[in-house]
Amino acid sequence: MNVFDFIYKNAGECWLLTFEHIWIVSLALFLAILLGVPIGIAVTRSEQAARRVINAANVLMTVPSIALFGILLPLLSLINQGLGKVPAVMALVLYSQLPIIRNTYTAIKNVPPEIVDAGRGLGMSGWKRLKEIEIPLAVPVIIAGLRTAAVMNIGIAAIAAYIGAGGLGVLIQQGIARVYGEMIVAGAILVSLLAIFVDAGMALLERLLTPKGIKIGRELGR
Amino acid sequence: MIEYANVTKVFGSGPNVVTAVNDVTFKIEKGHVVAFLGPSGCGKTTLLRLTNRLIPLTRGKITVNGRDILSEDAVKLRQSMGYAIQAIGLFPNKTIYENIATVPRLLGWKEDKIRERADELLTMLRLEPGIFRDRYPAELSGGQQQRVGVARSLAADPEIVLMDEPFGAIDPINREEIQNEFLRIQNELKKTIAFVTHDIHEAIKVGDEIAIFQGGKLIQYDTPEAILTRPKNKYIADFVGADRALKVLGLLRTKDAMNTNPRNIVKGSCDAQEVLKFLEEKGLKHAIVVENNKPLGYVTPKLVKHENGPVRNAVDTYPRFIQRYDTLRDVMSTMLMQDMQTLCVVDDNGDFIGTISLKNIQSSILDAYTDEEDS
Numbered sequence: 001m002n003v004f005d006f007i008y009k010n011a012g013e014c015w016l017l018t019f020e021h022i023w024i025v026s027l028a029l030f031l032a033i034l035l036g037v038p039i040g041i042a043v044t045r046s047e048q049a050a051r052r053v054i055n056a057a058n059v060l061m062t063v064p065s066i067a068l069f070g071i072l073l074p075l076l077s078l079i080n081q082g083l084g085k086v087p088a089v090m091a092l093v094l095y096s097q098l099p100i101i102r103n104t105y106t107a108i109k110n111v112p113p114e115i116v117d118a119g120r121g122l123g124m125s126g127w128k129r130l131k132e133i134e135i136p137l138a139v140p141v142i143i144a145g146l147r148t149a150a151v152m153n154i155g156i157a158a159i160a161a162y163i164g165a166g167g168l169g170v171l172i173q174q175g176i177a178r179v180y181g182e183m184i185v186a187g188a189i190l191v192s193l194l195a196i197f198v199d200a201g202m203a204l205l206e207r208l209l210t211p212k213g214i215k216i217g218r219e220l221g222r
Numbered sequence: 223m224i225e226y227a228n229v230t231k232v233f234g235s236g237p238n239v240v241t242a243v244n245d246v247t248f249k250i251e252k253g254h255v256v257a258f259l260g261p262s263g264c265g266k267t268t269l270l271r272l273t274n275r276l277i278p279l280t281r282g283k284i285t286v287n288g289r290d291i292l293s294e295d296a297v298k299l300r301q302s303m304g305y306a307i308q309a310i311g312l313f314p315n316k317t318i319y320e321n322i323a324t325v326p327r328l329l330g331w332k333e334d335k336i337r338e339r340a341d342e343l344l345t346m347l348r349l350e351p352g353i354f355r356d357r358y359p360a361e362l363s364g365g366q367q368q369r370v371g372v373a374r375s376l377a378a379d380p381e382i383v384l385m386d387e388p389f390g391a392i393d394p395i396n397r398e399e400i401q402n403e404f405l406r407i408q409n410e411l412k413k414t415i416a417f418v419t420h421d422i423h424e425a426i427k428v429g430d431e432i433a434i435f436q437g438g439k440l441i442q443y444d445t446p447e448a449i450l451t452r453p454k455n456k457y458i459a460d461f462v463g464a465d466r467a468l469k470v471l472g473l474l475r476t477k478d479a480m481n482t483n484p485r486n487i488v489k490g491s492c493d494a495q496e497v498l499k500f501l502e503e504k505g506l507k508h509a510i511v512v513e514n515n516k517p518l519g520y521v522t523p524k525l526v527k528h529e530n531g532p533v534r535n536a537v538d539t540y541p542r543f544i545q546r547y548d549t550l551r552d553v554m555s556t557m558l559m560q561d562m563q564t565l566c567v568v569d570d571n572g573d574f575i576g577t578i579s580l581k582n583i584q585s586s587i588l589d590a591y592t593d594e595e596d597s
């Protein structure tokens with residue numbers, strides 16, 4: 001029996017695991033945006049804070065996922081959530097912080113100073129400038145950060161099967177346990193396909209949300 | 223009206239203190255354009271940015287129409303003044319219309335009114351509203367963007383406009399043109415404008431008064447004529463340049479120097495030989511031939527010598543006629559290019575009203591400088 005036969009015969013199960021995987025990753029991404037984008041914007045007001053926060057996110061990124069699950073286990077056990085989706089989502093949120101915060105910070109910082117100066121000089125408040133100029137101009141780069149985070153999280157979520165989070169990692173984990181090659185490869189292929197689709201989808205989103213004036217500028221090479 | 227009283231701005235602290243603006247006191251009259259002139263680092267831009275509180279004042283007082291700028295919310299204060307900068311700073315994610323609408327929208331104008339106003343401004347700045355309204359800044363040339371920057375600063379019809387080298391990013395040819403348009407618009411609108419520039423020609427051209435700064439201090443505050451003819455010290459004399467006499471030419475108009483009663487006028491119907499006699503008797507090198515109040519050209523003894531009919535058949539024409547409001551600089555340039563020492567001045571109908579010669583120009587320059595020698 002080859003891999004595709006396996007997927008075909010277990011289509012129902014595969015769909016279910018795929019949706020579970022997507023659910024974990026999207027919930028994590030959603031929470032990560034709520035946390036990371038405001039932090040990224042907030043730290044643009046202070047170089048020092050930005051350095052510290054980005055360094056901390058960098059350190060977090062170096063912790064292997066399995067180890068992070070291990071660290072979260074005793075902590076979340078205190079509220080009886082040591083295993084399952086809660087630590088998985090939490091870990092993904094933490095891993096997403098670096099690309100999201102860094103890209104948000106960089107994008108806002110890279111808004112040309114004369115544009116910010118013109119906005120100030122014309123009497124736009126800090127909030128107005130953020131909403132009407134800085135964030136719209138930063139959107140493409142912020143989405144690029146989300147894209148990195150999403151693709152990375154799809155991979156890390158596969159490992160979260162080991163702490164009982166479910167998702168496509170289950171195929172791999174059980175395949176290994178049962179020494180069942182087709183099952184392992186099926187899991188791997190589905191995870192990869194998911195990552196490719198999400199990457200393409202985010203690229204499309206990036207293009208759609210780029211302000212028209214910026215797109216025209218790019219085409220004209222200005 | 224903007225009044226600066228003992229305005230001082232100190233940047234940094236401890237050993238790194240820099241006094242960018244040092245005890246500056248002067249007044250910009252309502253409806254005047256004042257050019258803030260000086261080399262980079264002289265404090266002119268800092269003073270401008272103090273005016274709308276983009277940077278906080280260290281000491282002194284700035285009042286706008288009698289009100290202390292500190293008595294008002296900084297954001298509200300900025301909305302009440304126009305602001306245009308060299309780097310333009312158009313918002314690339316917004317259309318030209320939305321850029322111009324920035325301040326009116328902040329002030330809560332109705333969208334119809336803003337649309338009307340934006341079209342009016344675009345037309346005023348020679349940008350066809352139908353073409354440019356819905357374009358994005360990236361689609362415009364540098365010069366067009368700069369016009370939009372100016373339009374945006376005027377959008378809410380502010381009484382006071384702050385401009386920081388607003389035409390600095392344009393090539394010299396287009397700059398000349400946009401300066402002329404600026405003057406035309408200012409003639410209509412009569413805004414109170416603080417205009418930062420490092421270009422002495424621009425300052426002379428646009429400024430009703432010029433404030434020259436050095437090292438944060440106001441060195442001289444005067445009309446362009448006064449600064450060119452009576453520079454207060456060597457720094458200013460050097461800054462306005464060794465060719466300041468030539469710059470004065472750019473300020474003086476033909477009407478101030480012309481000879482309204484020249485004696486070498488002859489009618490076109492006069493007999494050529496009589497004209498020759500007239501020239502020889504009076505020892506004139508040439509005569510101007512006028513018919514029906516229109517100058518036909520000029521004749522020299524050589525031209526009329528072999529002419530027997532009326533003198534109009536022998537005239538040589540002038541390359542161009544001078545208008546009353548032409549600057550002496552342009553007149554002089556024509557003289558040099560055409561190798562002529564005297565030119566005709568005509569009014570708007572083309573009627574002859576006088577002549578202007580190199581000698582006239584020289585004496586009006588000397589007149590401009592006599593005050594200097596007196597003092």
